[in-house]
Amino acid sequence: MKVILVSQRHGSTRSFTLGGWTRALVSVCLLGLPAGVGVMAGLEWAKGEGADLFNAEAAGAWRDDLSDQREKIELTRQQAEQQLAAITLRVAELQARLVRLDALGERLTSIAKLDSGEFDFSQPPALGGPESAALGDAYQAPEFVDVIDQLTAQIANREQQLEILETLLAKRKLENDVFLAGRPVSKGWMSSRFGRRTDPFTGRVAWHSGVDFAGKMGSDIISVAAGVVTWASQRQGYGYLVEINHGNGFSTRYAHNSELKVKVGDIVKKGQVIALMGTSGRSTGPHVHFEVYKHGRAVDPAAYIHRAAR
Ligand SMILES: [Zn+2]
Structure with a gap:
């Protein structure tokens, strides 16, 4: 390293060459200068704003802050x-x-x-499905x-x-x-059973295709199950007749009425008043002739009358 010194007063120059350890010394001095300045500046700052860190009063305030936060x-x-x-x-x-x-x-x-x-x-519900690939290490919820x-x-x-x-x-x-059960009248008594009997008109043994309930003229005749009215007018022998189709192959007939309360196509509920008791048609007095048909064949209504409504 060659160093040239210029004198201000004489304008003369002097040059000399530095070598070995002298050069290293000068390098350290030149590099050390900014570092030294930095350290000095840091100390100056500490004396100013940072000074609180080192006095007792500030430490007390700090402790207060800490206990505040703890609370x-x-x-x-x-x-x-x-x-x-x-x-x-x-x-x-x-x-x-x-x-x-x-x-x-x-x-x-x-x-x-x-x-x-x-x-x-x-039991918990049965669940399933193919196993799907795990999405890495899933977050473990508490x-x-x-x-x-x-x-x-x-x-x-x-x-x-x-x-x-x-x-x-x-x-x-x-x-x-639509489950057939109960009687076709709310008041009245069974006056004639299903099957062989002496015909009240001819006095000869005849087949009775239903059961009879006798009662007061004009008393309520009720449907024994829900259904659709398929007949509501006079019919030979039956007088004023109501026929109701209940579905599942069942239908019922209510005969000898004095008055009809429904018409063909009406949807009736179980227990609904469909007619009033009378003695129309082939009848000897106020009663309802009640028939039950199962797949088109008249069956003994007694079994349905006596079974309890579900
Ligand atoms: Zn009868």
């Missing part, structure tokens, strides 16, 4: 605990409700006489969240089961309505 953390922790307790209570309530729902479901299943295997309210997830799934399943059950029960009720 806030404690408060937050307490609030979190209270919220957790509230949620735990809520979950317990949901579990209790689910137990009641299960009990209701089991009772309904037993009332509806459904296969016990079809609706099992004590146990508590698992419980809520399980509860939600259980409740959704029970809702679905109860909905299906309701549909089934509604269908069963409809079937009950």
Whole structure:
């Protein structure tokens, strides 16, 4: 390294060559200068703004800040605990409700006489599907969240089961309505049975294709099941007749009425008044001649009259 020095006063120059350790020394001095300036500046800053760090008063304020924060953390922790307790209570309530729902479901299943295997309210629903590739290391939710997830799934399943059950029960009720049972009169007594009997007009043994209920003139004649009116007018021998088709191959006839309350095509409910008692047609006094047809053949109505409505 060659160093040239210029004198201001004499304008003369002097040059000399540095070598070895002298050169290293000069390099250190030149590089050390900015570092030294940096250190000095840092110390100056410390004396100014940073000075608080080192006096007792500031330390006290700091401790206050810390205890303040500790209090806030404690408060937050307490609030979190209270919220957790509230949620735990809520979950317990949901579990209790689910137990009641299960009990209701089991009772309904037993009332509806459904296969016990079809609706099992004590077991989780059967689920399946092909295994899918795991999406890496999934986030592990806390146990508590698992419980809520399980509860939600259980409740959704029970809702679905109860909905299906309701549909089934509604269908069963409809079937009950078309189920033939009971008497065609609310007041009256059976005056003649089904089968062989002495004909009241000829005095000869004849076949009686229905049963007779005697009662007061004009008393209510009621349908023994829901159905559609297929006849509502006079008919030879029957007088004023109502015939109702109940579906499933069943139909009923109500004869000798004084007045008809329905017309062909009417949909009637079980127990609905369809006519008033009379003595029209081949009749000796106020009564209803009641016939039950099963697939077009007159059968003994007694079996249907005496069976209990489901
Ligand atoms: Zn009769």
